[in-house]
Amino acid sequence: MMAALATFRTMTSIAMLAGLAAAAVFLAGASAIQGDFIALACLAGACLVPPALLFSERALAWDGRFAYGMIVILVIILSAVFRLRAIDDKSIDGQILLKLLAIGLTGLMAATGLARIEGRRHTMALFVWCAFLTYTMMTAFITATPALALVETGSNLAAFLLLYCAACLLGRSNLVKVMIASCFVLGLMSLAAYAAMPALGRMSDWVNGAFIPTWRLQGVFGTANAAGGAAAIGIILTLLLSDLRENRMLCLVLLAVFGLCLVFSNNRMAMTGLAAALVYANWVKGNQALKLALVILAAGLALSAYLAAGDELFQFLSRSGSAEEITSGTGRTRIWAVVLQLWSEQPLLGYGAGSAKYILPKNPALFTAAAHAHNLYLNILFTGGAVGLLLFLWGLVLALRQAGQRRDHGTIALIIFFMVYGITEPTMGGMVSFVPMAFYLAAILALSLHRPPLETKGGPRTGPAIPRQALP
Structure with a gap:
């Protein structure tokens, strides 16, 4: 009797699914014949809802591969820009709605992840970083647009906690691979946009009185500087923090994409930061006496070149052909002076999260593109005051000490x-994207190194294998 009942239920379910499938095919065919492609798109989207809900449910349960895939998707959605907007354009469109949905899923996934981590695993440094990010959210109430500032600062806190949970539940190795995979996809999309959609993929600038796309790549990162920073981060993660070097072909493909994005973005400070990171990584391998001699020699040659032909050298390095572009940091020294002068008028708490884009462009000494302090430390000082900067430096020192x-x-x-x-x-200060998430990754790797990934409450992880190491 029970077997017959089970068979009946199975046949009923199959019949219902077959009926739904037939109805979907009929409606799709009718929509295509009538040319109603909006209805066809809605129908296709409805068909994707059940698997999307199942995928989200497993990801929220931190089932290994599902969680891994969900984090990659969230990083890409939060980082990619598919429609260029003016700085003062705050209208709600499909892109904004998608990002808001991604922020909500990021916070929800972080909450379910924190519930699975034992309190004893948390360190003092974690609470300092959370205090800093929470403080930035509190400063949103003193800025010109509290609602927008709360969304921006909340997205950063949610992303930080999500990456921290991933380090604990999926493991350090998988977290690094998540960021590499996300950066690789974003890099591929950026190169495609650079070639096929110059208006989106290339940075626009004033040339001979016209605002036109230049040769600098910005891709789907929104700005050329963000594209160059992300590419340099991808190179560092691949070479110094992953085991992908063991797969030579994959490593070469990754480095090729990141290298092309970095070169075409022409982000000089990203190149300088990458060089500093690689020099340090090579320095600690030993033979420091010879390396120190080479550094001194290089510094001497650079000084000699500057003394012999400083202006000509700067003109060669600049994009505009003007030496003043290098000496002023492309106008950044003016911004820094104004930021320090304004901060001195409100030194303790600053002007609030996201306030720079409403205050600096209106300053008569600056220009409309001065939407932030163009400096990580000054941007925190301007928006969060001395309190925010001290919390940030405290967290940074703790991270460096633990990693050391x-x-x-x-x-x-x-x-x-x-x-x-x-x-x-500025590295961080607006809506969370790849570069600030990679910065949080650096702090989290320093806090979570050598901690074994946890088993999820739903059973053993199904994600990529991670070696279990002893707790420190």
């Missing part, structure tokens, strides 16, 4: 990149 104690030179090299890159770029 464990001799995790790959992570230290990544942090060095951001310390150099941050001299001319």
Whole structure:
């Protein structure tokens, strides 16, 4: 009797699914014949809802491969820009709605992940970083647009906690591969946009009185500097923090994509930060006396070249042919002076998260493109005041100290990149994207190194195998 009932239920389910499939095929055919492609697209989207819900449910349960894939998707959605918008354009469109959905899923996944991690595994440094990011959210209430600032700062806190949960639940190796995979996909899309859609894929600038696309790549990252920073990060992660070098062909493909994005973006500070990270990584391998001699020789040659033909050298290095572009950091020195002057008027708490894009462009000494301080440390000082900067530096020192104690030179090299890159770029301060997430990755790797990935509550992980190491 029970067997017959089970068979009946199975046959009923099959019949219902067959009926739904037949109805879907009929509606799709009718829509195609009538040329109603909007209805056809809605029908196709409806068919994707059940597998998407199943995938999301398994990802929220931190089932290994599903969680891995979901994080890659979230990083790509949060980082990619498919429609260029003016700085003052705050309208809600499909792109914004998709990003808001991604932020919500990021926060939800971080919450379910934190529930699976034992409290004893958390370190003091984690609470300092959370305090810093929470403080930035609190400063949103003193800025001109609190709602927007809360979304931006909340997205950063959610992304940080998601990456931290991934380090604990999926493991350090998988977390690094998540970021490499995301950066690779973003890089491929950027190169495709660079070739096929110049208006999107190339940075526009004023040339002979017209605002036209230049040869610099910005791809789907939104800006050329973000594209160059992400590409340099991808190179560091691949060479210094992953085991992908063992697969030579894959490693070469990754480095080729990242290298092309870096070169075409012409982001000089990203190249400088990458060089500093690679020099450090090579320096710690030994034979420091010879390397020090080579550094001194290189510095001497550079100084001699500057003394002999400083202006000509700067003109060659600049994009515009003007030496002043190099000496002023492409106008950044003016921005820094204004930022420090304004900060001195409100030194303790600053002007609030996201306030720079409303205050700096209106300053008579600056210009409309000065939407942030163009410096990581000054941007934090301007928006969060002395309190925000002290919390940030405290977290940075703790991360460097823990990575140094464990001799995790790959992570230290990544942090060095951001310390150099941050001299001319804000790194974080708006809606979360790849570069700030990679910065949080550096801090998290320093905090979570050597901690074994946890088993999920739903059973053993199904993600890629990770060696279990002893707790420190």
